[in-house]
Amino acid sequence: MTASTALTATGLGKRYRGNWALKDCSLAVPAGRVAALVGPNGAGKTTLLHLATGLLTPTSGSVSVFGEPAGRNATLARVAFLAQDKPLYDGFTVADMLRFGRHLNPRWDDDSARTRLAALGIPLDRKVGALSGGQQAQVALTVALAKRPELLLLDEPLANLDPLARHEVMRDLMVAVAEREMTVVLSSHVVPDLKDTCDWLIVLNGGRVQLSGDIEELIAGHRLLTGPVSLADGVAGRLDTVDDRRTDRQATLLVRAGPGEVFDPRWTVRGVELEELVVAYLRSPDSTALPRLTLAGVLGGN
Amino acid sequence: MIEFRLDRGSGVATYLQLVHQVKQALRLGVLRPGDRLPTAKEVVDQLAINPNTVLKAYRELEREGLVAAKPGLGTFVQRALGGTSVTEHARLRDSLGAWVTDARAAGLDAEDVEALFAAVVLDKFRVGEETA
Structure with missing residues (x-):
């Protein structure tokens, strides 16, 4: 039964010094879903995503990806994570970013990445630091998708983007979901942007899960x-x-x-x-x- | 091929909007038996919606026998809707047009006309409830 579940948390908790950033969190996101992770600032959204990637280790409970503990090498190959600050190297050209990704990821799909950037009109020889915010978000998403993840975790992918760029990022994400088997978990606090794109909802509040279920x-x-x-x-x-x-x-x-x-x-x-x-x-x-x-x-x- | 539109403020579920638009196109003869519906990817690329929503709409149309999915080829229209010919449509449109002109001359505005029309439709179709 775990085969059909992309992300599972069981009694998951994370404490920083005296404070629980996430507490007693149990949820399961079925494979193939586009899940919205919603909650106010400080609700534990980023902590949950970091635990799911293995960047953090739980204080209590456990988190698994496709039935395997998060953070193992075998699991990491199947997961892509896009952090909130869209970590790109400003001094790299777009082509350098792709070369970097190709070296680090065995399943790297260079053709689709280049096709995608060409369709977006983003020049490969441009320095990442010289791109607009929307273009940087698209390059970051391209790198994450080129890894061919089965689970894509996105922390506030729409933050700081104008409405057109938000639409384009969500559209391209939905097209990627249509093209292949992929589960997406994305955090946001702009709920209207999620209405037609997500089919699973997780509400986190004060480090606890309030809701987790099929939106309809x-x-x-x-x-x-x-x-x-x-x-x-x-x-x-x-x-x-x-x-x-x-x-x-x-x-x-x-x-x-x-x-x-x-x-x-x-x-x-x-x-x-x-x-x-x-x-x-x-x-x-x-x-x-x-x-x-x-x-x-x-x-x-x- | 048809192009879908979304009325995001309507409160009508997105998959139902797609279902209604296909039915509308079938009624008006914009879609005919044998026509292919846009693929999920094509719809998603245009509307930026979850692909599962498109698939859900197509499953609903399939359940009603209006379309059929052919694996690897796409989803195709099976039968038309409405049962009236295009000339019949033109005739009804003309007589409705004459009625609307009449209503306007009598001092009704667009909202009055729509309300009256909706009330009569409700009245005439109440028997049987079959409004598909």
């Missing part, structure tokens, strides 16, 4: 209710309530409920958008909606 199932499994405050306690007592806001007359509740759930007709009931869902969970750090089956699966797969 998560959207289908939540309802937003607006109605008289006198009815609120009844609903809150019956269903898991993620977000509960009340005035003296009106209540607005975000609850976990499927499309078949029947409510008092005095409620106005509607579905939720991805961004509403994320914001509601982040505002209520104690709420979690982790499917128990997935968790049991993770533990059973050990």
Whole structure:
């Protein structure tokens, strides 16, 4: 069963001196997914990605990639990681970056990298430091893709990019996913950019996992209710309530409920958008909606 | 070949927008039996969406018997929709056009016309619920 899971964390924790950057984190990202890793600054997103690449070692628990412990040589060949600062050598030309990548990576695909850069109009003889921010992001993504990873981890790939560059990076990433078997985990805090591109959502908050699941199932499994405050306690007592806001007359509740759930007709009931869902969970750090089956699966797969 | 568009603010799931656009093209005769749909990669390259979304839309169309996937070749239109000929379409369009002109002369604006049209459609199709 681990064969179909690209990234698995079990009770994973990382402590820096006295502080837990990540605590008791259990999740499983199925292979072939494009997973969004969302959360406020300091939520533990970068720590989780660094643990998954093996750049950090866990303080507690474990993390594995395609069933093998993260950071082993055999695992490293299958994983590419693009750090937040898009680490390129400013003094290198684009061609030098490709040569560098070719020397370090046995599965390096030079042809596709050159084709990609030509299509983007990025000259190979240009110094990396002389490229625009968007072009640097594209060169970094090209290098990561040329490694032919089965799991691609991207830390804030869209940060500091203008809207056009963001669109182009996401488009090229989606084309790469369409062309080959690849799982992607990308962190971001720009949720609207992720709406049509990601199909799995992980919400991290204060070092803990609040949500991990298929985006469509998560959207289908939540309802937003607006109605008289006198009815609120009844609903809150019956269903898991993620977000509960009340005035003296009106209540607005975000609850976990499927499309078949029947409510008092005095409620106005509607579905939720991805961004509403994320914001509601982040505002209520104690709420979690982790499917128990997935968790049991993770533990059973050990 | 058709080109998909996305209405990102509509609240309609992306895969359903693709399904609706294929059906619309089938109704209008823009797509005909034997035509190939764009590959997932072509759609992704144009719209920057998750390829699984395109595949999900195509599976839905396949489930409804409108298209069929031929491994290695692509996804092809199996049958047309609507059951009316192009001339029939032209005739209906003309009579609807005359009605809209009439409504406009009576002082209705575009929103009034759309609301009235939607209400009549709902009314006439309520029996049977078959609106596919």
